[in-house]
Amino acid sequence: MNRHKPLAVGFLLFFLGSASGADQDIRLNSLGFIPKFEKKATIVSVCSDFTVKNVQNGKTVFSGKVSGPFHQDDVGQDVWIADFSSFRKKGEYYLDVPGVGRSMSFPIGEEVYDFAYYTTVRSFYLWRCGTAVEGVHEGCRFAHDACHMEDGFQDYVGPDSTRRDGTGGWHDAGDYNKYVVNAGITVGNLFLAWDHFRLRLEKRSLGLPETAPGYPDFLKEIKWETDWLLKMALDSGKVSHKLSALGFCGFIMPEAELEKRYFTDWSSTATADFCAVMAMAARYFKPFDPSYARSCLDAAGKSYAFLKIHPENKRPNQRAFRTGFYGSADPDDRLWAAAELWETTGDGQYLSDFETRAEACRRKMFRNWDWGEVSNLGMITYFFSKRKGKNTELIDSIRRDILATADSIVQIADQDVYGRPLEGRYWWGCNGAIARQAVVLQMANRISPNPEYVNTALDIVGHLFGRNVYGRSFVTGLGHMPPMKPHDRRSGPDGIDPPWPGYLVGGGLTATNWTDVEADFRTNEIAINWQAALVYALAGFVEDR
Numbered sequence: 001m002n003r004h005k006p007l008a009v010g011f012l013l014f015f016l017g018s019a020s021g022a023d024q025d026i027r028l029n030s031l032g033f034i035p036k037f038e039k040k041a042t043i044v045s046v047c048s049d050f051t052v053k054n055v056q057n058g059k060t061v062f063s064g065k066v067s068g069p070f071h072q073d074d075v076g077q078d079v080w081i082a083d084f085s086s087f088r089k090k091g092e093y094y095l096d097v098p099g100v101g102r103s104m105s106f107p108i109g110e111e112v113y114d115f116a117y118y119t120t121v122r123s124f125y126l127w128r129c130g131t132a133v134e135g136v137h138e139g140c141r142f143a144h145d146a147c148h149m150e151d152g153f154q155d156y157v158g159p160d161s162t163r164r165d166g167t168g169g170w171h172d173a174g175d176y177n178k179y180v181v182n183a184g185i186t187v188g189n190l191f192l193a194w195d196h197f198r199l200r201l202e203k204r205s206l207g208l209p210e211t212a213p214g215y216p217d218f219l220k221e222i223k224w225e226t227d228w229l230l231k232m233a234l235d236s237g238k239v240s241h242k243l244s245a246l247g248f249c250g251f252i253m254p255e256a257e258l259e260k261r262y263f264t265d266w267s268s269t270a271t272a273d274f275c276a277v278m279a280m281a282a283r284y285f286k287p288f289d290p291s292y293a294r295s296c297l298d299a300a301g302k303s304y305a306f307l308k309i310h311p312e313n314k315r316p317n318q319r320a321f322r323t324g325f326y327g328s329a330d331p332d333d334r335l336w337a338a339a340e341l342w343e344t345t346g347d348g349q350y351l352s353d354f355e356t357r358a359e360a361c362r363r364k365m366f367r368n369w370d371w372g373e374v375s376n377l378g379m380i381t382y383f384f385s386k387r388k389g390k391n392t393e394l395i396d397s398i399r400r401d402i403l404a405t406a407d408s409i410v411q412i413a414d415q416d417v418y419g420r421p422l423e424g425r426y427w428w429g430c431n432g433a434i435a436r437q438a439v440v441l442q443m444a445n446r447i448s449p450n451p452e453y454v455n456t457a458l459d460i461v462g463h464l465f466g467r468n469v470y471g472r473s474f475v476t477g478l479g480h481m482p483p484m485k486p487h488d489r490r491s492g493p494d495g496i497d498p499p500w501p502g503y504l505v506g507g508g509l510t511a512t513n514w515t516d517v518e519a520d521f522r523t524n525e526i527a528i529n530w531q532a533a534l535v536y537a538l539a540g541f542v543e544d545r
């Protein structure tokens with residue numbers, strides 16, 4: 001924030017017109033704040049002082065002066081920043097800003113993100129396909145019957161047009177289809193959350209049905225997806241790219257979609273992602289279910305061997321389909337697969353494959369990454385591996401790139417009036433990319449602990465839950481003025497006013513054009529890959545108990 005140059009106030013008043021004085025002019029993380037970390041609000045009306053007041057008795061507990069004004073071009077605003085980081089007392093508060101108004105109330109406490117974590121992980125359960133699901137949130141019961149029980153048909157993969165079992169897994173997004181490439185980064189991100197924050201997550205109940213006895217709830221939910229992924233492996237180890245209807249259905253409940261759905265042609269990208277997540281599953285499930293872990297590893301090894309004799313970038317034939325394409329070249333996916341198989345098995349062939357590919361990568365760490373670029377996942381696994389035999393030069397260059405990338409994320413967040421830690425670019429699903437930046441920040445903090453990395457990871461949570469140009473939460477059912485009309489097929493026809501809870505929407509394609517409109521899939525859809533990144537971002541801050 002300190003890099004902004006204050007402007008003259010008279011100049012600002014010209015642009016702002018009359019300050020509205022509405023509470024909505026004070027934007028902050030509506031989930032609240034953890035005592036020892038930064039606490040900031042962005043105020044879009046002229047102001048000079050602020051106080052923090054106790055909700056129960058209205059008493060002032062902290063007072064300070066705002067900084068600013070700061071101008072930001074992409075949102076076309078001049079803003080002031082209230083920083084009350086040094087106030088650390090647990091309780092329920094609001095900001096009072098003379099001439100502007102009072103903010104929404106917010107808690108300060110160690111547990112302020114726990115319910116959001118619970119709700120966002122449970123959103124995966126509510127995404128389950130091939131079973132009935134139900135959940136209660138804020139007094140509303142959300143439910144659907146078992147769906148897509150005919151998944152799926154083999155017309156496009158042969159040997160005939162009969163049915164083969166592809167039931168289960170999660171619906172992908174606002175639609176009900178199931179795509180292996182997007183499942184890959186999603187499960188990879190969720191396993192990372194488990195790996196990095198296991199002590200915080202392991203004992204937390206998510207209230208899930210007993211579909212994986214003996215598993216901690218977090219892994220139980222992931223297993224629902226890996227069970228399905230195993231069904232996507234065809235003969236010889238190649239993996240079908242997706243299981244999908246020919247086109248998108250309308251806004252109907254999932255059990256009402258009765259169109260035939262098909263396994264599609266295989267792709268090398270899907271097959272490599274399958275290898276990576278199955279190798280991870282073998283590692284993380286082993287303490288709870290050794291025999292399942294073995295079958296995951298066998299499947300990963302078989303598919304990797306298949307890829308070795310098919311080195312070409314095999315794109316799937318999807319000509320018959322109008323659903324999600326998820327087309328992406330495979331080198332980053334093959335790199336990730338090699339890293340995970342090496343970490344799980346210690347087998348030198350995987351190490352050699354990984355290092356050859358990693359050395360050829362000019363950049364070892366990307367700031368923005370998603371299903372189309374997953375090499376970060378492989379680099380992180382290799383870097384933090386405790387196995388012997390790593391190449392020290394490669395390790396040094398990955399370390400440098402993780403720290404440099406994290407530093408640039410910190411710098412960008414610091415220069416944004418809403419703490420948005422992503423360069424001033426906007427695209428479909430960029431809220432998911434914002435959430436995913438928590439991974440690199442947390443990794444950097446492991447290598448070289450620095451409060452700036454942690455505070456910027458919290459800026460991510462703050463931005464997504466209300467400290468943004470809209471002054472609204474981007475996550476259904478959570479925080480201040482959350483989305484009410486997400487592009488989610490269940491949320492339309494279910495007869496319940498609020499949408500299904502816990503889902504991150506994609507966000508604007510420009511700094512200011514997000515609209516909370518059901519038809520607007522470009523800015524208001526939900527998706528498993530964005531959701532997993534949000535779960536990761538929150539998992540780092542649930543109470544350590």
Ligand SMILES: [Zn+2]
Pocket residue numbers: 128129130147148171176254
């Ligand atoms: Zn379904």
